[in-house]
Amino acid sequence: MNKIYISLLAVILLFLSIPISMKAANSQNKTISIPTEILTGTKSKQTYYLALPSGVSGSSINTSSLKYNGTNEKVALSIENGKVKVTLKGVEAKQRIDNILGYNASWQAPFVTTPGNSIWRYSDGIRWQINQWDQYSNTQKHNDVNGLGSGVPRDDPPDMTIATKSDVSRDGLKWYNKSVDQVIDPVSIIESSVQITVLKESLPPQYVSHNIVNGSQFIIYYKTDAAATNYDAENLPDSWKGGWATGRRYRTWLNYYFTASANVTSYKYSGNVSFDYNLPTEPTLTGDVTLIKPNPNPAKITDKVPVRISVKGELQAYSDVANIKEWVFYAKKKDQNGTLQTKKENAKSLTASKEFDFEIATADFSGEEFTQNYDLSVIVRFNKKVYTKAGEIDSLEVKLRTSAGVYKNTPTVTFPPVVNPPAPKGKPPIASIRAPSEVKAGDDVLIFGNGSYDPDGYIKDYWWDTSGAQEKIGNAPNGTTWYSQSDVGKTFNILLTVVDNDSMFGSTSTEITVIKPEPYARLSVGGTLKQNRKVILTNSSTSPTRFPLVPEKTYVVLTALTGGSNADIKYSGTLGQFETKELLFKQPGTYKAAVYVENTLGYSSSTSITFTIVPDEVPVNYFSMAGVAYRSPENANKALVSIDDMSYSPDKDVIGRRVWEYRYDSNNDGNFNNETWVMYSDANQERLNMELSQVGKYEVRLTVFEEFGQPTIDEFVTAGDRKSTNSDGQVQSERIVEVKNRAPEVDWSW
Structure with missing residues (x-):
């Protein structure tokens, strides 16, 4: 649906039929607040688009009077697209932030460890060999016990608690300051403050307890009861086969994340922008339109939805009320002349208003939602002609527009309720948008408005205008949208208006540029980078959501650079389509892994990493x-x-x-x-x-x-x-x- 934003009543003043010149004299001063915020990371410079106060147009502002007032250094200040655009340098400060959250490559994605123990039944069908980890000797130990029951074979080992070991992984660790858009550079993390938190709500039913050793190793205790299904069959070595020999791998798991503190550089932004704007010096007609019904707008339709529109006109820079002949109001559905309604007001007054009633019926549209636009006009006529610099006039006219929306199922946007809004009181809310400056076509982009606040109350409603985007955000504090491939190279405005509990408004905007939907090739190496140990190569390459990678066109190449040869690189299967691949290197040395990826649009990307496999050292004998x-x-x-x-x-x-x-x-x-x-x-x-x-x-x-x-x-x-x-x-x-x-x-x- 199209959204119309006009001053506080969400209307757009289209134009005046009589051009009126303005003079620099007889001006007033206004001030617009900049939202106070503290940003971390690379936010050393920030641009704000500040909405103009009601009754002020960009053309009436004396640009030479624009002034930033605050503690930041001003980079640029201008009027752009009917808004005040101000770019500031942040006031730098060193800051310690506690409760930094560390997740597995993306926001709220936990690390997962799935260790287990092998338990074997001997060929006699009675004895079971219980293998488990001994925390105190830091070795694997085993003991033999008789299975449950008295028959042969004994299907299950006895019910017992066993221990297993798992290394704490930091592969893919990414740090966040309490939200997805506040990423903290790892170099800022205070290593001594790093702690591990296990997600208790995701513990397996067989879990008993766990220890964390030196912050690098889990010791997990869990049950292996006869009714448990938490095991997989083990393959028997050929030398073991015969009789009732069998093997099981009992498994468990932990989900965990990290917490830490960080010493970061933060940038504070605050202050306001003041300016002078010119008041009209000749007769000027302004108008406002209020959508009384439906409320809220859009409304869910049953059969018919009533629409009521209030139109108001006001004469400025004119005082001869005796010369006012009449006020005339027109309203019609856009492009439908047969719906024209006309009302008159003969009061000798500098202001006048009328209400118009329409309706939207289910027969008026197909699909899930519909927006009806309305053209409106206010005309004031004079008994005697009025002299202006443009010549003699006998009337003034202003044209207005508003919209009403309906939906059949789920609404996609909510317009502000504007039924008889109370007189403003208190302080207006401050709108704030956090969004990336660039987004790849076809990729989901998260846009946040939850940084908005009200100095003397709370935010009640959020209204977004994401013109050009493929999905609407609705009236939530945050939302997700995306842009199509045809928008590559274009820059779009994102606008946010918030309403507080006093029905006062605050608005802001930002810009986002759509770039090519190129994939991002990424490899990482983990495990144990040592000779004859398991090395895990992870392909975490990504592509915009709607243009995914083509698995058949993914290629990974492993090369020995020094020390070993390509023949010393061991793995099972192929190096094509995988997320993780287990590798083993027979010789120490320097190796390189390279990946090439391509998405469904034919865009490609490649990258490589170089890593060192250290030798397996001989033990020291004494x-x-x-x-x-x-x-x-x-x-x-x-x-x-x-x-x-x-x-x-x-x-x-x-x-x-x-x-x-x-x-x-x-x-x-x-x-x-x-x-x-x-x-x-x-x-x-x-x-x-x-x-x-x-x-x-x-x-x-x-x-x-x-x-x-x-x-x-x-x-x-x-x-x-x-x-x-x-x-x-x-x-x-x-x-x-x-x-x-x-x-x-x-x-x-x-």
């Missing part, structure tokens, strides 16, 4: 033991040597296996090279109590084998990919223990 041990008669004449392993992984992997060996200097020549190593233990013992029988020297060797401390892709790794090292690099004297006989105790007393 153990400690005493240099001398004594045989003990109480221990079958064996010496007990206690050895503590202090080996560790420098890159946070897990020591998964320990093999202890020794060799004995059989000829006591101090040379162990011709001696044979004997395995003592491969039970992954961190503290070893070694029992040795013979007197002499022994050399001890420890070999440690790593297990991956981060996720991998099993099909692309072998046992040889797990790093290992032995203690040969440790100082030899620290690896040798001498077994001696304890000296006898002698009593010299007699």
Whole structure:
């Protein structure tokens, strides 16, 4: 529907039939307030379009009198399209903002983690191996339990609570200051203030509790009861198949987001604009029109909707009421001369008004909604001719227009209620629009008016004019619309008028330019950027909503730049249509990922990212033991040597296996090279109590084998990919223990 905006009564003064000149003298001064607001980010400069007060036209303003009053630096000030256009530099200030919200790439989109545990039934059909994460040792542990029931096979493991681990992800993290349009630069975030919040309302039914370790890891406790369906079948290794062997992966999940504080640069805008405007110096006729019915406008139609229009005329710069012959009012439906109504008023008065009644019937239109425009005129006639600079006149005329709307189902716009508005009181509301300066054709654009406020009350109604847009916002504080491809290169005005609880009005506008509907290519890499670990490549490329990407025309290319080769890049399937792809790199080095995307209009975009895969470091091998041990008669004449392993992984992997060996200097020549190593233990013992029988020297060797401390892709790794090292690099004297006989105790007393 078309919307008509005229002063406070939403009418447009079309033109006067008699041109009237104005003089610079006899002027008045007006002031328009600029909405006070504090903006963050890159809002160091802001342009405002301020609606003129009622009764003031742009042509009557003395442009040389325009003046900005406030603490901002003025960049530009002019009259444009019947509004005051002022551009200001913001007053810069450093500000700490708390309760910044961190979401997964878009507003209110949580991060999701879906870890789980593998639980296996042995081939005997009775025992189940329970695998779960041990928070305290930071390793995977398992134990065997009998399944529920007494028969064979036992279909379910016992009801119990198990623990699983999941790394906290920040991939795609985007920070917002409480709304979608206030994005905070990550460099402004105070890292020490970052906290994780789990969405309690989205917890799974099997959830028990969770811990957050060092802000980087979830430990989640959840139930695996017999009635649970929160599991998937696991594929059995070939060596396990047979009998009643089976496997399940019990799963759980958490949805979470981040909170933090930020040190940001903010820009404050405030003040007002004042100007002088000229009052009429010769007889001038002005008019107002008020749509009394329907209220609200548009109205839902049943059979017929009554329309009542009040038209008012006022003579300015004229005082001879005795010379006024009559007032004549005309009203008709636009382009329908047969509907013309005429009314007269013979009062000797400088003002006069009349009301006209029409109706809109369902037979007048088809479709869901309809707008009826009305042409209106006010004429004042004089008994004697009046002399003006344009010559002698015997009448003045002003033409007006208004509209009434109806709808069958859901209204798309609500006009202001203007039935006998009360006399203005208090302070008018301040309208504020937040919208991007550019939008891609075919893409949804969010427009916000909820920053509007009333200094002495509250906002009651919002009216939007988004001429040129494909959808209307309606009368909500915020809304979404879009522009077509044919609008590329065009700039449109977005206007907002707000009404407060005192029926006072405030208006503002902004501009938005439609640009080409080009897609945006975007790749990101996450997971663990380490040799033989799972790396997750995410293709988050986007395109305007109505011109989506063509999946078949998406191409991703992976290239080894240094260190490894293309053959060292492992993945399943193809690199075409995917949102996330799991990769594994067999060799450390520098790699590049590039993506090409194309949308349904043929617009394309490409980008690339370069990332480094770090090497999988070998574990550091070191153990400690005493240099001398004594045989003990109480221990079958064996010496007990206690050895503590202090080996560790420098890159946070897990020591998964320990093999202890020794060799004995059989000829006591101090040379162990011709001696044979004997395995003592491969039970992954961190503290070893070694029992040795013979007197002499022994050399001890420890070999440690790593297990991956981060996720991998099993099909692309072998046992040889797990790093290992032995203690040969440790100082030899620290690896040798001498077994001696304890000296006898002698009593010299007699």
